[in-house]
Amino acid sequence: MALKTGASFVKLNAFRRAARAIDVKSSDVRKRSITNIVKWLLSTRTRPETAQNGGGKIAKFPGARAPYVSEMKFFNETSYEPIPIYRVMDNNGQIIDKNEEPNLDKATLINMYKTMVQLSHMDKILYESQRQGRISFYMTNYGEEGIHIGSASALSPKDLVFSQYREVGVFLYRGMTVTELVNQCYGNCEDPGKGRQMPVHYGSKHHNMVTISSPLGTQMPQAVGAAYAYKRVPNNDRCVICYFGDGAASEGDAHAAFNFAATLDCPVIMLCRNNGYAISTPTSEQYRGDGIASRGPALGLHTLRVDGTDTLAVHNAVKRARDFTVANNKPVLIEAMAYRVGHHSTSDDSSAYRSVEEIQKWTKDESPLQKFKLYLEHKGYWDAETEKAWSKEARDTVVRTMQEAEKKKKPNWKEMLEDVYYEMPPRLQKQMKQMEEHLKKYPEHYPLNQHESD
Ligand SMILES: Cc1ncc(C[n+]2csc(CCOP(=O)(O)OP(=O)(O)O)c2C)c(N)n1
Structure with a gap:
C-alpha cells in the first residue's frame, strides 16, 4: 500500500x-x-x-x-486532514495502481464473486419471504457485499469472527450452507439455535463464528477478550475479527473495546462497516469528528480507512491487518466506507428519512458487485453467459432450500427451557411440568403437530 x-x-x-x-x-x-x-x-x-x-x-x-x-x-x-480512503479499483473495475492488485488466483476470484451473487439472491428471496409472512424478520446486505467477501477471503478459517448481524456474506464465504442459514431464519428443528433467536442471528462453532446477539456493541468487548485469550497462547497464529456498524460505534462498549484492545495489546481487527445510517439516524447526527477511523490513532490502534465497495481494497486491507496483528499482538481498526442500499430491516421504511435519488446515486456507480464483475470481465474470467447461468443456479438454490425449510418441523417446545444450565434448576423443572399439564388440558390451542415430539 x-x-x-x-x-x-x-x-x-x-x-x-x-x-x-x-x-x-x-x-x-x-x-x-x-x-x-x-x-x-x-x-x-x-x-x-x-x-x-x-x-x-x-x-x-x-x-x-x-x-x-x-x-x-x-x-x-x-x-487534521481527513483520513484518506484506500482503494484499488475505480468504478469501472479497472486497477488504479498495478502494484496494489492482489495476486488472487482465478478460482478464488470466481468463488468470491459467486458468493456475492449467492448472497444477493438470498437477500432478495428471504426479504420477500418475510413480506409474505413466512418468516418474522430479515435484514438485507445490499451495498456491503464487498466488505463481507473482501474481508472473509483475507482471513484464516481459524480466525474467530464476531459479527453484528449484517455480515452474512462472511458466513457464506466460510462455508456455511444456504440450507443452514435458511434453517436459522425459519427457526426449524435443524436450526442450531433451536428457534430461540430472531432470524439472521446466525452462529457456527464449526466455522469459528460466534453467534450474533441483538444488543448493539456487545460483541466488541467480547471480541477483545477473546483476542486477549489468543495472545496468551504462544505461536497461536490466530486473530479475532469484530464487525460492527457506525451506529454500534456510538455505544459505550465500543470505546471500552478500543481502549482494552490497545492497552492490552490484543490481536484483533475491529472492522467498522460505515454504511451511513444507524436505522434512521444518519452519520451526520451520529458524530462530529472524522468518522470512526479518527478514533483509532486517538486510542492507539493502527488504523486504515478503506473503500468498502471495492472488494479488492478490503481484501488487501484485512490481509495486511491480519499479518500485522498476528505478528505484533497489536489491534487494528479498519473503517470500511459503504452505503446501506436496503432498508435497515423489514421493520424499517427508509423512504421516511432518505430520498430515492440518494439511493440511486449509490447503486448506480458504487455497486460492489458491479465493480467486481467488471474486474473479472477485464481479466477474461467472467462473461454474460456465466453470469446468467450462475444467477439462475444461485436463485434456484435459495428457492429450493426455502421450500424445504418450510416443511421441516419446529423444534420441540421443551427446547426453550434447555441448554442455559448444564443441569436444569428446580424452578425451570417446575415451569416445564406446569407447561406439560397446561398443554394436556388445552391441546386445541397449540399447534403441537407442527413441533417435534419427545
Ligand atoms: C443496545 C441497543 N440499542 C439499540 C438497538 C436498536 N438498534 C438495532 S440496529 C440499530 C442501528 C445500528 O446501526 P449500525 O451499527 O450502523 O448498523 P447497520 O444497521 O447500519 O448495519 C439500532 C439502534 C439495539 N439493538 N441495541
Whole structure:
C-alpha cells in the first residue's frame, strides 16, 4: 500500500502542521523527504532533550509526553486532514495502481464473486419471504457485499469472527450452507439455535463464528477478550475479527473495546462497516469528528480507512491487518466506507428519512458487485453467459432450500427451557411440568403437530 501522490501531500501538510506545533521553521520541513520527516518527528518524541526549540520543551507528565508551547491553541476535527480512503479499483473495475492488485488466483476470484451473487439472491428471496409472512424478520446486505467477501477471503478459517448481524456474506464465504442459514431464519428443528433467536442471528462453532446477539456493541468487548485469550497462547497464529456498524460505534462498549484492545495489546481487527445510517439516524447526527477511523490513532490502534465497495481494497486491507496483528499482538481498526442500499430491516421504511435519488446515486456507480464483475470481465474470467447461468443456479438454490425449510418441523417446545444450565434448576423443572399439564388440558390451542415430539 504505497502512499499515493495525493495522500503524500495530505501527510506532508499534516507533518508541516505538527512541525509548526513544536516550533520548527517550515523551510526546515520543506527540505526533508517524507521518510526523513517521519524519522525526525519520531526522534523528537524519543529524545526529548534535543527537542528544545524557541523555548519549546518536551514535557514528561505520566499522562502525556508532548511539547510545551506558549501559544494557546484548541484542537478540533478541522485541525487534521481527513483520513484518506484506500482503494484499488475505480468504478469501472479497472486497477488504479498495478502494484496494489492482489495476486488472487482465478478460482478464488470466481468463488468470491459467486458468493456475492449467492448472497444477493438470498437477500432478495428471504426479504420477500418475510413480506409474505413466512418468516418474522430479515435484514438485507445490499451495498456491503464487498466488505463481507473482501474481508472473509483475507482471513484464516481459524480466525474467530464476531459479527453484528449484517455480515452474512462472511458466513457464506466460510462455508456455511444456504440450507443452514435458511434453517436459522425459519427457526426449524435443524436450526442450531433451536428457534430461540430472531432470524439472521446466525452462529457456527464449526466455522469459528460466534453467534450474533441483538444488543448493539456487545460483541466488541467480547471480541477483545477473546483476542486477549489468543495472545496468551504462544505461536497461536490466530486473530479475532469484530464487525460492527457506525451506529454500534456510538455505544459505550465500543470505546471500552478500543481502549482494552490497545492497552492490552490484543490481536484483533475491529472492522467498522460505515454504511451511513444507524436505522434512521444518519452519520451526520451520529458524530462530529472524522468518522470512526479518527478514533483509532486517538486510542492507539493502527488504523486504515478503506473503500468498502471495492472488494479488492478490503481484501488487501484485512490481509495486511491480519499479518500485522498476528505478528505484533497489536489491534487494528479498519473503517470500511459503504452505503446501506436496503432498508435497515423489514421493520424499517427508509423512504421516511432518505430520498430515492440518494439511493440511486449509490447503486448506480458504487455497486460492489458491479465493480467486481467488471474486474473479472477485464481479466477474461467472467462473461454474460456465466453470469446468467450462475444467477439462475444461485436463485434456484435459495428457492429450493426455502421450500424445504418450510416443511421441516419446529423444534420441540421443551427446547426453550434447555441448554442455559448444564443441569436444569428446580424452578425451570417446575415451569416445564406446569407447561406439560397446561398443554394436556388445552391441546386445541397449540399447534403441537407442527413441533417435534419427545
Ligand atoms: C443496545 C441497543 N440499542 C439499540 C438497538 C436498536 N438498534 C438495532 S440496529 C440499530 C442501528 C445500528 O446501526 P449500525 O451499527 O450502523 O448498523 P447497520 O444497521 O447500519 O448495519 C439500532 C439502534 C439495539 N439493538 N441495541
